[in-house]
Amino acid sequence: xxxxSLYALIAGVGPGTGRAIALRFAKAYPVVLLARNAESYxxxxxxxxxxxxxxxxxxxxxxxxxxxxNAFNGIEKALPGSQLAAAVYNLxxxxxxxxFLDMKPEEFRSRVGGVAFALRAVSQSLAREFGPQGVHVxxxxxxxxxxxxxxxxxxxxxxxxxMIQPDAVAETYWHLHTQPRSAFTHEIDIRPFSxxx
Amino acid sequence: xxxxSLYALIAGVGPGTGRAIALRFAKAYPVVLLARNAESYxxxxxxxxxxxxxxxxxxxxxxxxxxxxNAFNGIEKALPGSQLAAAVYNLxxxxxxxxFLDMKPEEFRSRVGGVAFALRAVSQSLAREFGPQGVHVxxxxxxxxxxxxxxxxxxxxxxxxxMIQPDAVAETYWHLHTQPRSAFTHEIDIRPFSxxx
Amino acid sequence: xxxxSLYALIAGVGPGTGRAIALRFAKAYPVVLLARNAESYxxxxxxxxxxxxxxxxxxxxxxxxxxxxNAFNGIEKALPGSQLAAAVYNLxxxxxxxxFLDMKPEEFRSRVGGVAFALRAVSQSLAREFGPQGVHVxxxxxxxxxxxxxxxxxxxxxxxxxMIQPDAVAETYWHLHTQPRSAFTHEIDIRPFSxxx
Amino acid sequence: xxxxSLYALIAGVGPGTGRAIALRFAKAYPVVLLARNAESYxxxxxxxxxxxxxxxxxxxxxxxxxxxxNAFNGIEKALPGSQLAAAVYNLxxxxxxxxFLDMKPEEFRSRVGGVAFALRAVSQSLAREFGPQGVHVxxxxxxxxxxxxxxxxxxxxxxxxxMIQPDAVAETYWHLHTQPRSAFTHEIDIRPFSxxx
Numbered sequence: 001x002x003x004x005s006l007y008a009l010i011a012g013v014g015p016g017t018g019r020a021i022a023l024r025f026a027k028a029y030p031v032v033l034l035a036r037n038a039e040s041y042x043x044x045x046x047x048x049x050x051x052x053x054x055x056x057x058x059x060x061x062x063x064x065x066x067x068x069x070n071a072f073n074g075i076e077k078a079l080p081g082s083q084l085a086a087a088v089y090n091l092x093x094x095x096x097x098x099x100f101l102d103m104k105p106e107e108f109r110s111r112v113g114g115v116a117f118a119l120r121a122v123s124q125s126l127a128r129e130f131g132p133q134g135v136h137v138x139x140x141x142x143x144x145x146x147x148x149x150x151x152x153x154x155x156x157x158x159x160x161x162x163m164i165q166p167d168a169v170a171e172t173y174w175h176l177h178t179q180p181r182s183a184f185t186h187e188i189d190i191r192p193f194s195x196x197x
Numbered sequence: 198x199x200x201x202s203l204y205a206l207i208a209g210v211g212p213g214t215g216r217a218i219a220l221r222f223a224k225a226y227p228v229v230l231l232a233r234n235a236e237s238y239x240x241x242x243x244x245x246x247x248x249x250x251x252x253x254x255x256x257x258x259x260x261x262x263x264x265x266x267n268a269f270n271g272i273e274k275a276l277p278g279s280q281l282a283a284a285v286y287n288l289x290x291x292x293x294x295x296x297f298l299d300m301k302p303e304e305f306r307s308r309v310g311g312v313a314f315a316l317r318a319v320s321q322s323l324a325r326e327f328g329p330q331g332v333h334v335x336x337x338x339x340x341x342x343x344x345x346x347x348x349x350x351x352x353x354x355x356x357x358x359x360m361i362q363p364d365a366v367a368e369t370y371w372h373l374h375t376q377p378r379s380a381f382t383h384e385i386d387i388r389p390f391s392x393x394x
Numbered sequence: 395x396x397x398x399s400l401y402a403l404i405a406g407v408g409p410g411t412g413r414a415i416a417l418r419f420a421k422a423y424p425v426v427l428l429a430r431n432a433e434s435y436x437x438x439x440x441x442x443x444x445x446x447x448x449x450x451x452x453x454x455x456x457x458x459x460x461x462x463x464n465a466f467n468g469i470e471k472a473l474p475g476s477q478l479a480a481a482v483y484n485l486x487x488x489x490x491x492x493x494f495l496d497m498k499p500e501e502f503r504s505r506v507g508g509v510a511f512a513l514r515a516v517s518q519s520l521a522r523e524f525g526p527q528g529v530h531v532x533x534x535x536x537x538x539x540x541x542x543x544x545x546x547x548x549x550x551x552x553x554x555x556x557m558i559q560p561d562a563v564a565e566t567y568w569h570l571h572t573q574p575r576s577a578f579t580h581e582i583d584i585r586p587f588s589x590x591x
Numbered sequence: 592x593x594x595x596s597l598y599a600l601i602a603g604v605g606p607g608t609g610r611a612i613a614l615r616f617a618k619a620y621p622v623v624l625l626a627r628n629a630e631s632y633x634x635x636x637x638x639x640x641x642x643x644x645x646x647x648x649x650x651x652x653x654x655x656x657x658x659x660x661n662a663f664n665g666i667e668k669a670l671p672g673s674q675l676a677a678a679v680y681n682l683x684x685x686x687x688x689x690x691f692l693d694m695k696p697e698e699f700r701s702r703v704g705g706v707a708f709a710l711r712a713v714s715q716s717l718a719r720e721f722g723p724q725g726v727h728v729x730x731x732x733x734x735x736x737x738x739x740x741x742x743x744x745x746x747x748x749x750x751x752x753x754m755i756q757p758d759a760v761a762e763t764y765w766h767l768h769t770q771p772r773s774a775f776t777h778e779i780d781i782r783p784f785s786x787x788x
Binding site for chain 1: 738778
Binding site: 104105106107108109110111113114115116117118119120121122124125126128129 | 301302303304305306307308310311312313314315316317318319321322323325326
């Protein structure tokens with residue numbers, strides 16, 4: 001891929017995990033940040049720029065195919081000829097109070113649990129389809145509260161490190177991205193040391 | 198429940214598994230058969246009647262809340278004061294060529310696999326919610342082609358019993374229904390002896 | 395199998411689940427009861443006889459191949475020409491205070507959890523090997539205290555049915571045994587309605 | 592842990608994965624290499640030394656408690672006052688022709704599958720016990736042939752990267768070791784891109 005321009009795409013960028021992933025991948029690639037509203041990614045665009053990286057924010061509604069098409073047109077305009085090096089679909093927005101829903105859906109959580117299980121299934125199916133072409137599809141099961149401005153405000157945690165640090169998630173995602181194709185990981189769990197499971 | 202009238206509800210009744218489940222549960226209860234179109238359940242209504250049971254068919258679109266409401270109004274009119282003894286949500290319509298999607302979603306099957314995983318999650322969540330109230334929620338993972346008029350027409354099977362017999366599925370569902378609450382089964386797999394898994 | 399004599403083998407017979415399984419299968423077959431010491435199965439032999447069935451108790455150390463060989467010689471002597479219809483390996487002796495170890499080994503339970511996981515693996519492997527020959531191998535995951543003389547003495551349960559009734563387990567095992575080979579179940583969980591999982 | 596001397600322990604060192612893990616961890620710590628026979632680790636001791644690291648080989652029979660005691664006495668003599676930073680129990684010796692046995696034990700593999708499942712259970716139990724103390728217990732499920740001198744000799748692979756490279760496994764183990772305690776991974780799968788699963 002010598003001479004080939006690459007970029008990383010991060011869908012779902014808020015002030016928590018998405019921001020941390022953007023900062024981590026921006027050490028290696030320009031990053032394209034997707035969110036429904038620009039205000040979600042604006043501060044992260046600034047943080048990446050301050051850190052010496054390049055970030056492009058695009059408003060997109062991932063439920064709308066034409067909106068996604070527009071986003072890719074925008075990427076081609078901003079980064080002409082660049083190829084996608086990595087795409088992170090960040091759904092762990094910290095709102096999941098009793099997580100690990102993709103392994104064990106709790107009572108009263110059938111809707112969120114159904115979505116989480118479905119994503120895990122889609123990930124497995126895509127991995128089986130695209131793995132043989134050398135495309136690495138991985139699914140992370142986040143089992144705990146992520147330490148974000150929102151969750152910190154809930155503030156019921158006395159123990160340091162009992163909430164998942166976004167930088168740690170980003171570092172593990174980066175490791176997955178750097179695995180050579182002879183040794184791909186498909187599923188990984190991430191939880192604080194103190195969490196019962 | 199002495200003196201209490203009961204009925205069983207079977208959603209998704211075609212000529213295969215739904216019919217077999219209807220016939221099995223109709224030995225004990227009046228059965229209410231739901232399908233989008235009356236032609237799907239009409240012959241089963243007749244078969245149940247011939248076998249000495251009672252069957253009521255109702256057209257319903259389960260994606261439409263008011264349609265479901267109408268269905269329950271129809272049940273109350275046909276079976277006044279009756280209580281629901283069992284509800285079977287039959288999705289195993291035989292179209293799943295590579296099944297067991299709720300355990301292992303195959304390549305090119307991300308959509309169906311996602312739905313199957315989601316149903317499994319919903320079932321687990323509901324079991325955790327309603328189990329403590331004595332409500333039995335069970336999820337069956339059908340790993341193989343069910344022998345229906347449709348699948349038999351595909352006809353690639355030389356070995357008898359290599360396709361799942363609908364009566365066998367119905368018998369296992371009936372067993373689950375009769376488990377006392379001290380020993381509920383939540384998840385069960387069903388596959389032909391000859392199927393690799 | 396017309397004219398063919400059959401018997402059922404139950405390994406691990408004490409006064410709880412083993413006894414209930416023996417009584418259930420003895421309605422259909424002579425039952426051979428194995429235990430390390432005759433005193434474990436003696437009362438069950440009597441109970442089966444009283445109920446009109448036939449039971450043969452044999453002392454065996456399943457860790458000793460020659461002891462197992464002797465047991466089968468004893469069976470051939472007692473039931474000449476009979477074929478094995480079903481074998482139940484009953485390990486759920488009620489001593490597992492935090493069960494479901496074959497799905498989720500708890501802290502401080504690595505030894506018992508390791509054995510439970512190993513049994514599940516052996517069961518899967520045997521099912522894959524012998525299933526295609528029509529042999530049904532099933533594994534039950536007992537997730538709760540079984541109501542036995544021993545566990546009842548612990549007596550911390552106020553709620554009826556919050557301990558698994560041995561008869562219910564036996565009935566589910568019997569159902570598994572009667573499944574036709576087009577619809578074998580390989581894994582099944584059994585737990586009280588009130589148990590968190 | 593400033594001023595605290597640390598070391599890494601690698602049990603099961605041959606010329607494949609164990610060697611790669613030793614070389615990776617030796618960039619950060621002295622490494623203690625355990626094997627039943629010195630000839631298994633001798634060349635790795637030399638490779639680590641050549642690479643500028645420090646390696647100590649100790650013959651040990653892990654099935655023998657006193658042998659393990661002697662090993663730790665030997666470590667204390669060689670590295671007085673040092674603390675264990677990481678221990679890797681390397682069982683993936685490349686002899687597993689149909690791997691992933693800790694997820695799906697194949698037919699004819701009940702013994703190896705039983706051991707693999709048991710190890711997974713022990714790992715879960717230990718993680719639940721020691722996690723809350725900040726000890727990271729992780730279990731890697733190796734789903735594929737590892738490229739070692741032995742497996743390469745079998746030579747049925749035409750595709751590069753279709754066998755797992757030991758260095759890649761070592762790098763993933765190192766990443767697990769560096770995860771902060773707010774974001775521990777407990778289970779991870781590793782397989783070649785080309786492997787069906």
